[in-house]
Amino acid sequence: MAKAPGNFxxxxxxxxxxxxxxxxxxxxxxxxxxxxxxxxxxxxxxxFTVDPYETFLRANWYSAPEYTADxxxxxVDFDFPNMDFINVPSCWNMERPELFYYENMGIYxxxxxxxxxxxxxxxxxxxxxxxxxxxxxxxGKYIAMHDGASTPFDVEITNLVQRDNTLLVAVDASRNDLRxxxxxxxxxxxxxxxxxxxxxxxxxxxxxxxxxxxxPGTSFKKIAVDFEMDGIDSGSAVFEIPELGIxxxxxxxxxxxxxxxxxxxxxxxxxxxxLYDVRLSACNDxxxxxxGFREFKVVGNSIFLNGKERFLKGxxxxxxxxxxxxxxNESVIRDTIRLVKDELNGCFIRVAHYPHTRAFARLADEMGxxxxxxxxxxxxxxxxxxxxxxxxxxxxxELIRRDKNRASVVVWSVGNENADTDDRFKFMSSxxxxxxxxxxxxxxxAACLINEVDLKIEDRLAGCLDIIGIxxxxxxxxxxxxxxxxxxxxxxxxxxxIITEFGADARSGFHGTKNMLWCEEFQEELYKxxxxxxxxxxxxxxxxxxxxxxxxxxRRQNTYQEGFNRKGLVDEDRKTKKLAFYVLSKxxxxxx
Ligand code: GCB
Numbered sequence: 001m002a003k004a005p006g007n008f009x010x011x012x013x014x015x016x017x018x019x020x021x022x023x024x025x026x027x028x029x030x031x032x033x034x035x036x037x038x039x040x041x042x043x044x045x046x047x048f049t050v051d052p053y054e055t056f057l058r059a060n061w062y063s064a065p066e067y068t069a070d071x072x073x074x075x076v077d078f079d080f081p082n083m084d085f086i087n088v089p090s091c092w093n094m095e096r097p098e099l100f101y102y103e104n105m106g107i108y109x110x111x112x113x114x115x116x117x118x119x120x121x122x123x124x125x126x127x128x129x130x131x132x133x134x135x136x137x138x139x140g141k142y143i144a145m146h147d148g149a150s151t152p153f154d155v156e157i158t159n160l161v162q163r164d165n166t167l168l169v170a171v172d173a174s175r176n177d178l179r180x181x182x183x184x185x186x187x188x189x190x191x192x193x194x195x196x197x198x199x200x201x202x203x204x205x206x207x208x209x210x211x212x213x214x215x216p217g218t219s220f221k222k223i224a225v226d227f228e229m230d231g232i233d234s235g236s237a238v239f240e241i242p243e244l245g246i247x248x249x250x251x252x253x254x255x256x257x258x259x260x261x262x263x264x265x266x267x268x269x270x271x272x273x274x275l276y277d278v279r280l281s282a283c284n285d286x287x288x289x290x291x292g293f294r295e296f297k298v299v300g301n302s303i304f305l306n307g308k309e310r311f312l313k314g315x316x317x318x319x320x321x322x323x324x325x326x327x328x329n330e331s332v333i334r335d336t337i338r339l340v341k342d343e344l345n346g347c348f349i350r351v352a353h354y355p356h357t358r359a360f361a362r363l364a365d366e367m368g369x370x371x372x373x374x375x376x377x378x379x380x381x382x383x384x385x386x387x388x389x390x391x392x393x394x395x396x397x398e399l400i401r402r403d404k405n406r407a408s409v410v411v412w413s414v415g416n417e418n419a420d421t422d423d424r425f426k427f428m429s430s431x432x433x434x435x436x437x438x439x440x441x442x443x444x445x446a447a448c449l450i451n452e453v454d455l456k457i458e459d460r461l462a463g464c465l466d467i468i469g470i471x472x473x474x475x476x477x478x479x480x481x482x483x484x485x486x487x488x489x490x491x492x493x494x495x496x497x498i499i500t501e502f503g504a505d506a507r508s509g510f511h512g513t514k515n516m517l518w519c520e521e522f523q524e525e526l527y528k529x530x531x532x533x534x535x536x537x538x539x540x541x542x543x544x545x546x547x548x549x550x551x552x553x554x555r556r557q558n559t560y561q562e563g564f565n566r567k568g569l570v571d572e573d574r575k576t577k578k579l580a581f582y583v584l585s586k587x588x589x590x591x592x
Contacts, residue, residue: 011055011058011059011060012058012059014058017054017057017058018054018057020057021057021135021142021145022145024142024143024144024145025144025145025146025147026144026145026146026153026154026155027153027394027397027398028151028394028397028398028401030153030154030155030156031152031153031154031209031398031401031402032124032126032154032200032202032206032208032209032230033207033208033209033210033287034126034200035287035288035289035405036279036286036287036288036289037200037202037287038201039126039198039199039200040198040199040200040201041196041197041198042088042110042112042125042167042197042198042199043088043089043196043197043198044087044088044110045085045086045087045088045110046085046086046087046088046108046109046110046193047080047081047082047083047084047085047086047108047109047110048083048084048085048086048092048106048107048108048109049078049083049084049106049107050099050102050104050105050106050107051078051104051105051106051107051170052102052104052105054104054105054172055077055078056078056105056107056170057105057135057170059077061076061077061078062137062140062142062168062170063137063140063141064076064078078107080107080109080166080168081109081111083107083109086108086192088108088110088192088193088197089128089129089192089193089194089195089196089197089327090192090193090194090324090325090327091131091190091191091192091194091324091325091326091327092106092190092191092192093188093190093191093192093325094190094323094324094325094327095192101554102173102191103173103174103175103189103191104172104173104174105170105171105172105173105174106170106171106173106191106192107168107169107170107171108168108169108170108171108193109166109167109168110166110167111164111165111166111167112165112167112199113163113164113165114161114162114163114165114199115163117201118201118203120203120204121158121201121202121203121204122156122158122201122202122203122204122206122231123156123157123158123161123199123200123201123202124154124155124156124157124199124200124201124202125138125154125155125156125157125167125197125199125200126152126153126154126197126198126199126200127146127152127153127154127193127195127196127197128152128195128196128197128357128358129149129150129151129152129193129194129195129326129357130146130149130153130169130171130192130193130194130195131149131150131171131173131189131190131191131192131194131326132147132148132149132172132173132174132175132179132191133145133146133147133171133172134146134153134169134170134171134172134193135169135170135171135172136155136167136168136169137167137168137169137170138157138160138161138165138166138167138168139160139161139162139165139166140166141160143155143157143160147179147391147394148180148391148394148395148398149354149376150354150355150356150375150376150395151355151394151395151398151399151402152195152358152398152402153398154200169193171191171192171193173189173190173191173192175189177381177382178382178385178387178388178391179381179388179391180375180376180377180378180381180388180391180392180395181353181354181376181377181378181379181381182378182379182380182381182382184379184380185353185376185378185379186553186555186556186565187318187320187353187551187552187553187565188320188325188326188551188552188553188554189554190325190326194325194326194327195327195357195358202230202285203231203283203284203285204231205229205230205231205232205282205283205284205285206229206230206231206283206285207227207228207229207230207237207280207281207282207285207286207287208227208228208229208230209227209228209401210225210226210227210228210280210287210405211224211225211226211227211404211405212224212225212239212278212280212289212291212405213291213293213404213405213407213441214265214267214293214294214295214441215260216295216297216440216441220265220267220293220295220306220307221262221263221264222260222261222262222263223241223246223260223261223263223265223293224258224259224260225239225248225250225258225259225260225280226256226257226258227250227252227256227257227258227280227282228255228256229252229255229256229257229282229283230255232255232283233253233254233255234251234252234253234254235251235252235282235283236249236250236251236252236257236282237249237250237252237257237280237281237282238250238279238280238281238282239259239278239279239280240278240279240280240281241263241276241277241278241279242277242279243276243277244263244264244265244276246261246263248261252282263293265293267292267293267294267295267306268292268293268294268365268368268407268408269294269305269306269368270341270347270368270369270370271368272368273292273365273366273367273368274292275290275291275292275365275366275407276290276291276292276293277289277290278290278291289405290365290366291365291405291407292365292406292407292408293407294306294407295307295441296370296410296441296442296443298443298466298467298495298496300494300495301493301494301495301496301497301538301539301541302496302541303443303467303496303541303542305370305410310347310541310542311541311542311591311592312347312348312370312498312541312542312543312544313344313345313346313347313348313542313543313588313591314340314346314347314348314349314350314370314372314498314542314543314544315340315344315346315348315349315350315544315545315547315548315569315584316349316350316352316500316501316544316545316546316547316548317336317340317349317350317351317352317356317547317548317549318352318353318547318549318551319354319356319357320549320551320552321574322552322572322573322574325552328356328357328359328360329359330359330363332574333357333359333360333363334363334367335574336349336548336574337349337363337364337367337369338367339548339570340369340548341367341368341369343581343585344548344569344581344584344585344588345585345588345589346369346588347369347370348369348370348371348372348542348544349364349369349370349371349372349544350371350372350374350413350500350544351371351372351373351374352374352416352547353374353376353378353416354374354375354376355373355374355375355395355398355399355402355403356373358402358403361373361403361406361408361409362406364406364408364409365406365407365408368408369408370408370409370410371406371408371409371410371411372410372411372413372445372498372500372544373399373403373409373411373412373413374412374413374414374415374416374447375392375395375396375399375413375414375415376395376416377392377414377415377416377418377427377428377431377446378415378416378417378418379416379417379418380418380419381418383418383421383423383424383426383427383428384423388427389427389430389431392427392431393430393431393434396412396414396431396434396435397434397438399412400412400435400438400439404439409442410442410443411442411443411444411445411467412435412439412442412443412444412445413444413445413446413447413469414428414431414432414435414444414445414446415428415431415446415447416446416447416471416500417447417448417449417471418446418448418449419449420449420458420459420460420461424461425460425461428446428461428464429460429461429464432444432446432461432464432465433464443465443466443467444464444465444466444467445465445466445467445468445469445498445500446461446465446469447469447470447471447500447501448461448462448468448469448470448471449470449471450470450472450487452478454490455483455486455487455490456487456490456491457470457487457491457493457497458491462493462495465495466495467495467496467497467498467541468493468495468496468497468498469497469498469499469500470497470498470499470500470501471499471500471501471502471546472484472487472499472501472502473501473502473503473504474502474530475502475504475526475529475530476502476503476504476505476526481526481529484530484533485533488533488537488540491539492539493539495539496539496540496541496542497537497539497540497541498540498541498542498543498544499530499534499540499542499543499544499545500543500544501544501545501546502526502530502534502543502545502546503523503526503545503546503547503567504517504522504523504526504567504580505517505518505523505560505561505565505566505567506518506519506520506522506523506524506566506567506578506579506580507519507520507560507561507566508520508550508566508568508570508571508572508576508578509571509576510560518560518566520578520579520580521579523567523578523579523580524578524579524580524582524583526580527545527580527583527584528583530545531583531584531587535587535591545569545584546567547565547567547568547569548568548569548570549568549569549570549571549572549574550564550565550566550567550568550570550571550572551564551565551568551572552564552565552572553565569581569584
C-alpha cells in the first residue's frame with residue numbers, strides 16, 4: 001500500500017481510510033509470558049507529532065517515498081526524524097501543556113538497531129499499554145493494530161526486522177461509544193504510549209504461556225501447572241520449585257502440557273506473602289517467576305482465604321497521578337500499597353476501573369495485599385454491539401493472561417455500574433462465563449447497582465457472579481441516608497456482598513460543619529455512618545470505599561473540584577490525609 005506520489009487528490013477524499021487497517025488486529029492469543037526473560041527497552045525519547053486530521057493514516061505516510069525514482073524531491077507532510085521529542089512512556093497530556101485536552105491521533109517515531117544473537121531466534125515487539133488504539137508500522141509496512149488502553153500486546157517481527165529499523169506508531173486516543181470504556185467516564189482520558197515498550201528475543205521453539213497455581217479443593221495440598229508451547233507440537237518440559245524439592249517432567253501434545261501434583265507449601269496471604277522461585281524449562285527455553293500459592297473461595301455468604309474467613313478491608317484506587325497521569329512506576333505503587341496496608345490497616349485494593357500496570361499485582365504479591373482487578377465495562381457502553389463485546393472479552397483475556405500467576409489477584413471484575421437491560425445481561429453474563437471458563441481459581445464479580453425504587457439489592461447479573469459488588473452513594477448523591485438501612489434489610493442475597501463504592505467529595509483543607517457539602521467534616525461523618533451500617537449487615541463481607549486519592553476527572557468543574565473527583569481519602573498530592581481517612585483506618589483496625 002505504498003503511497004503513490006501524485007495521488008494527493010485521492011488521499012484527501014478517501015473517507016473510509018480506517019478500514020484499510022482493520023486486518024492485523026492483535027489479541028490476547030499472541031501474548032507471550034515474559035517472566036524471567038531478558039527484554040530490551042525501547043523506552044526513551046521518541047519523535048512525536050499530533051495528527052488531528054489523521055492524515056498519516058489517510059495518505060499512508062508511513063510508506064511515502066521522499067524522492068521520485070529519478071531523484072526529484074517530493075513534498076512530504078511528515079518529517080518523522082525531525083519531529084519534536086516526547087518521552088516514552090508518558091501521557092502526552094502531561095508532557096506538553098498544549099496537549100492537556102488533546103484526544104485525537106498522535107504519531108510516534110523512532111529507530112532501533114537489532115543485532116541477531118542466534119540465527120534461529122525470533123523477535124517480538126511488546127507494548128505494555130497504549131491508549132486507546134495503536135497502529136504499528138515497521139520499516140514502511142503496517143504490521144499490527146491493537147484496541148484497549150490498558151492491556152499489553154505483542155507482535156512478532158522476526159521476518160521484517162533488519163539491522164537498522166524505523167518504527168512508527170499511530171496512537172488514537174479518541175473517545176467513542178463503541179469502545180470499552182465508551183466516551184463518557186468519570187476519569188481523565190490520557191493518550192499516548194504510556195507504558196513500557198520493549199523487544200523480546202525468544203528461541204525458535206519457546207514457552208508461550210504458563211499458569212501455575214494451587215489447585216482449588218485439594219485441602220491446599222496440590223499444585224496445578226498448565227503451559228503452552230510455540231514452534232513445536234510435542235515433547236517434554238521440566239517444572240521446578242527448588243525450595244520445595246519439586247522437579248517434575250511434563251509431556252506436552254498439541255503444544256499443551258499440564259500436571260497436578262502434591263506439594264507441601266507455605267500458603268500466601270497478606271500476613272505471609274510467601275513467594276517461591278519457580279521455573280519451567282522446555283527445549284532451549286525457560287520461564288522463571290516468584291509465585292505464591294493460596295486458595296480463595298466463596299461459600300454461601302462467606303469469603304475464605306486459605307480456609308480462613310475474611311472481611312475484605314479495602315479501598316478503591318485509580319492509576320491517575322497528578323503529575324504522571326496514567327503512567328506510573330514502582331515507587332508510586334509501593335507507596336500506595338504501603339499506605340493501604342500499614343496506615344489504613346487494609347488487606348484489599350479494588351484496582352479500578354481498568355487494568356493498572358503489570359507491576360501493581362507483582363508488588364501486591366510481594367508486599368501482601370489482595371486485589372480486585374477490573375476491565376472498563378463502565379456505565380452505558382454499547383452492550384448491543386458485537387464489536388464492543390469482542391473488545392471487552394479481549395481486554396479481560398489479556399488481563400488474565402498477564403496476571404493469572406499473581407496470588408494477590410483474587411477477584412476479576414467484569415464491569416462497573418451498568419443498568420440491568422437485556423443487552424447488558426447478555427454481554428456481561430457472557431463475560432462472566434468466559435472468565436469462569438479460563439480461571440477457576442478466582443471469584444468473578446462486578447460493581448452492580450441497587451434497585452433504588454424497590455430499595456433492594458436486585459440485579460440479574462448477580463446470578464452469574466460469585467461475589468456481588470454494590471456501589472451506593474447514600475448520604476451523597478442520595479441524600480436520605482436512612483434508605484441504605486432499608487435496602488440492606490430488604491435484601492437477602494445468597495452470596496457475599498462487597499460495597500465496592502460509597503463516598504463523598506471533600507476538598508482537602510476545606511473545613512466546616514458535618515452538614516456542609518464539600519468539606520472534610522461532611523466526608524468524615526458520612527464515613528462514620530457508612531461503616532456503622534455496613535458492619536452490622538451479616539452478608540456484607542468487604543468494602544472498597546471510593547476512593548484512596550483524589551483523581552483527575554474532566555467532568556468535575558465546580559470550585560471545590562477544579563477538574564478532580566474529590567472523593568479521595570487523601571488529596572491529589574497523595575500525601576495529605578483527610579479526616580475520613582482516620583475513620584476508615586480505625587474501623588479496619590478493629591476487624592481481623
Ligand atoms: C461511581 C463510579 C465512579 C465515580 C463515582 C463518583 O459510581 O463507579 O467511577 O467516580 O461514582 O464519584 O461519582
